Amino acid sequence: MYEVLKRHRSFSGETIFCEHDSSATKTKMKFSAFLPREVEQIENAIIWLSGLTCTEENFITKAGAQTYLSDTSTMVICPDTSPRGLHLPGEDYSYDFGSGAGFYVNATEDPYATNYQMDDYIIKDLVSILRDGFKIKKLSIMGHSMGGHGALVLGLRNPDLFESISAFSPIVNPIACPWGQKALKGYLGENQEEWKKYDACELLNSGAKAKNKILIDQGSNDEFLKEQLLSENFKVAADNAGQVYSLNYREGFDHSYYFIASYIEDHIKFHLENF
Amino acid sequence: MYEVLKRHRSFSGETIFCEHDSSATKTKMKFSAFLPREVEQIENAIIWLSGLTCTEENFITKAGAQTYLSDTSTMVICPDTSPRGLHLPGEDYSYDFGSGAGFYVNATEDPYATNYQMDDYIIKDLVSILRDGFKIKKLSIMGHSMGGHGALVLGLRNPDLFESISAFSPIVNPIACPWGQKALKGYLGENQEEWKKYDACELLNSGAKAKNKILIDQGSNDEFLKEQLLSENFKVAADNAGQVYSLNYREGFDHSYYFIASYIEDHIKFHLENF
Numbered sequence: 001m002y003e004v005l006k007r008h009r010s011f012s013g014e015t016i017f018c019e020h021d022s023s024a025t026k027t028k029m030k031f032s033a034f035l036p037r038e039v040e041q042i043e044n045a046i047i048w049l050s051g052l053t054c055t056e057e058n059f060i061t062k063a064g065a066q067t068y069l070s071d072t073s074t075m076v077i078c079p080d081t082s083p084r085g086l087h088l089p090g091e092d093y094s095y096d097f098g099s100g101a102g103f104y105v106n107a108t109e110d111p112y113a114t115n116y117q118m119d120d121y122i123i124k125d126l127v128s129i130l131r132d133g134f135k136i137k138k139l140s141i142m143g144h145s146m147g148g149h150g151a152l153v154l155g156l157r158n159p160d161l162f163e164s165i166s167a168f169s170p171i172v173n174p175i176a177c178p179w180g181q182k183a184l185k186g187y188l189g190e191n192q193e194e195w196k197k198y199d200a201c202e203l204l205n206s207g208a209k210a211k212n213k214i215l216i217d218q219g220s221n222d223e224f225l226k227e228q229l230l231s232e233n234f235k236v237a238a239d240n241a242g243q244v245y246s247l248n249y250r251e252g253f254d255h256s257y258y259f260i261a262s263y264i265e266d267h268i269k270f271h272l273e274n275f
Numbered sequence: 276m277y278e279v280l281k282r283h284r285s286f287s288g289e290t291i292f293c294e295h296d297s298s299a300t301k302t303k304m305k306f307s308a309f310l311p312r313e314v315e316q317i318e319n320a321i322i323w324l325s326g327l328t329c330t331e332e333n334f335i336t337k338a339g340a341q342t343y344l345s346d347t348s349t350m351v352i353c354p355d356t357s358p359r360g361l362h363l364p365g366e367d368y369s370y371d372f373g374s375g376a377g378f379y380v381n382a383t384e385d386p387y388a389t390n391y392q393m394d395d396y397i398i399k400d401l402v403s404i405l406r407d408g409f410k411i412k413k414l415s416i417m418g419h420s421m422g423g424h425g426a427l428v429l430g431l432r433n434p435d436l437f438e439s440i441s442a443f444s445p446i447v448n449p450i451a452c453p454w455g456q457k458a459l460k461g462y463l464g465e466n467q468e469e470w471k472k473y474d475a476c477e478l479l480n481s482g483a484k485a486k487n488k489i490l491i492d493q494g495s496n497d498e499f500l501k502e503q504l505l506s507e508n509f510k511v512a513a514d515n516a517g518q519v520y521s522l523n524y525r526e527g528f529d530h531s532y533y534f535i536a537s538y539i540e541d542h543i544k545f546h547l548e549n550f
Contacts, residue, residue: 008533009496009525015533064339066536221284250284258283258290261341 001133005030011070013037015060020129024120025083031126032060033077036069044074044275045136046268047126049081049154051145051169052179053100056080059144062257068268074275075134079126081146083115090186096179097186103174104150105198107187116187119198122154127161140271142166144260145224148216149174152200152234156208164274166215166267168260169222172234173201179228201237214238214245215270217263219253276408280305286345288312290335295404299395300358306401307335308352311344319349319438319550320411321543322401324356324418324425326444327454328375331355334419337532343543349550350409354401356421358390365461371454372461378449379425380473382462391462394473397429402436415546417441419535420499423491424449427475427509431483439549441490441542443535444497447509448476454503476512489513489520490545492538494528 002020013036022029035042048059059065059078069076082102088111091098098112107116130136140163143151148170155165174180175195184195196202218231225231231247238245253259277295288311297304310317323334334340334353344351357377363386366373373387382391405411415438418426423445430440449455450470459470471477493506500506506522513520528534 008529008531009494009527009537010533011537061532062336064342064536066533067339067342067540219284252284254283256283257336258285258341261339262284262286265342 002129010034011036011066013070015066017056022121022125024117024125025115027083027086027115029080029083029121029125030056031077031079032056033075034060034066034069035075036072039134042073042075042134043136044138044140045130045134046074046076046271047122047139047141048076048078049104049122049141049143049147049150050078051143051147052081053095054081054147055100058257062261063264064261065264065268068265072272074272075136077126077130079122082118086115088112088115097183101146101183103146103183103187103198104154105184105187108194109187109189112187119154122150123158123161138163138275140164140274142267142271143170144168145229145255146171146179149180149200152214153198153203155210155214156200156203157197159209159211162211164212164215164271165210166270168217168263168267169219169224169229169255170200170216171229173199173230175199175202176233177228177230201233204237204241204243207241209241209243212244212274214243215267216245216247217266218247218249219255219259220249221252222255224255277404285309286311286341288345290341292331297396297400299392299400300390302358302361302390304355304358304396304400305331306352306354307331308350309335309341309344310350311347314409317348317350317409318411319413319415320405320409321349321351321546322397322414322416323351323353324379324397324416324422325353326418326420326422327356328370329356329422330375333532337536338539339536340539340543343540347547349547350411352401352405354397357393361390363387363390372458376421376458378421378458378462378473379429380459380462383469384462384464387462394429397425398433398436413438413550415439415549417542417546418445419443420530421446421454424455424475427489428473428478430485430489431475431478432472434484434486437486439487439490439546440485441545443492443538443542444494444499444504444530445475445491446504448474448505450474450477451508452503452505476508479512479516479518482516484516484518487519487549489518490542491520491522492541493522493524494530494534495524496527497530499530
């Protein structure tokens with residue numbers, strides 16, 4: 001089902017790096033995970049989705065999450081952000097499209113449609129591994145930037161699957177920002193109605209609702225806030241939709257992992273309370 | 276005195292990356308630091324010395340130390356592991372000598388003698404920055420692997436300067452292991468009496484003593500334990516010298532930052548108690 005490539009004893013459990021065959025992407029895919037104790041004792045999983053240019057390594061090495069999950073029965077699992085090694089035309093030209101930038105959508109445009117099925121990869125393949133491989137009962141989802149977009153969108157599209165959703169510095173309205181427009185056009189084509197299926201604000205506008213409160217933390221000094229992240233648009237959409245949420249602006253914090261590390265304790269506690 | 280290249284809001288303080296002119300190395304040198312609050316409110320500093328191949332970045336991004344220093348009046352400062360950019364003959368050929376591998380000695384052999392003055396760099400230049408730039412009152416020192424060696428050796432050579440010394444997976448007896456022999460010969464020449472001045476066990480044998488207990492954590496599953504780290508030799512030397520210490524073997528842990536992250540809380544508490 002999955003192969004453990006590396007394992008490191010970590011707190012009272014293990015940090016592991018794994019590889020498996022994905023039927024969604026038709027490639028090998030990698031993920032990391034922190035297992036706070038023996039697999040048999042783990043009941044819940046938080047899926048972490050990373051941002052642009054990240055791999056399965058960034059969160060698990062930089063966020064300091066292990067210390068707050070230690071001695072719980074909840075694991076965190078961190079998938080890579082795109083298929084790798086395909087050498088598709090245009091795949092490796094830019095940091096915000098293709099490799100490291102799958103945007104958690106099911107692509108319909110050639111040449112990406114065959115492999116860039118990141119929505120299915122997370123919701124079908126990775127969830128199957130959690131259910132069958134790790135015997136997980138309950139799931140939640142969180143992420144950062146492009147991965148915050150992924151957490152919001154996959155969470156709102158699958159409200160019964162996830163107990164709770166949270167995000168750091170998410171792209172909340174990709175149809176309205178340059179990163180999102182480039183990616184959605186590249187993966188989904190010209191029809192903007194298709195884009196709306198992967199836009200958190202548009203999902204809220206069309207009636208999607210999460211099971212519990214959505215938690216968002218956003219640095220006030222984030223260099224991408226005004227052009228790309230557009231956090232205030234989420235506020236408007238969630239207020240109109242009656243979606244309960246907390247959107248916390250954190251004074252002086254930027255877009256980096258130093259911000260994530262500073263507030264990951266709050267996010268982990270939030271998910272633990274909702275399991 | 277030093278230039279701040281990057282600053283990230285981090286917990287209730289800042290993680291900063293700095294550069295300055297070093298009179299010891301006659302180069303620019305970089306360091307990172309976590310300041311848990313305003314500079315005026317900080318009283319103590321822990322110097323962290325990194326291991327082979329590391330820069331000023333590894334510890335500050337991977338160890339998760341900020342969470343345990345948050346809301347204290349103690350900063351941590353993490354210097355780079357060697358001068359950079361000199362292009363000396365042989366400097367960049369191997370991971371265990373030259374760039375990224377200064378071993379915290381004052382080199383006497385050409386062509387390294389002019390710049391590889393890492394002992395003076397730490398004890399004179401960096402300590403001056405802490406005293407004059409950050410107005411630090413008390414100091415302690417810790418490190419990992421080659422940096423654990425650095426913490427033990429610089430700590431034992433300067434017992435009045437440091438309140439406490441700790442190390443993860445240190446090279447305790449470099450004159451007796453391949454990494455140490457290569458480095459000490461390369462920096463100090465053929466005379467092994469000179470090597471002993473930078474060997475923790477030999478310093479203990481010749482009467483050096485730390486002000487307080489020395490704390491060492493060592494993974495039992497560390498791939499370098501038997502050939503390079505030789506922790507048991509420290510035990511013998513410290514017992515003979517009457518140096519108080521704790522040497523904790525941690526079952527199943529390896530040489531990685533996942534080990535450091537798992538026990539950094541203990542080390543920070545240890546240093547805080549000794550200030």
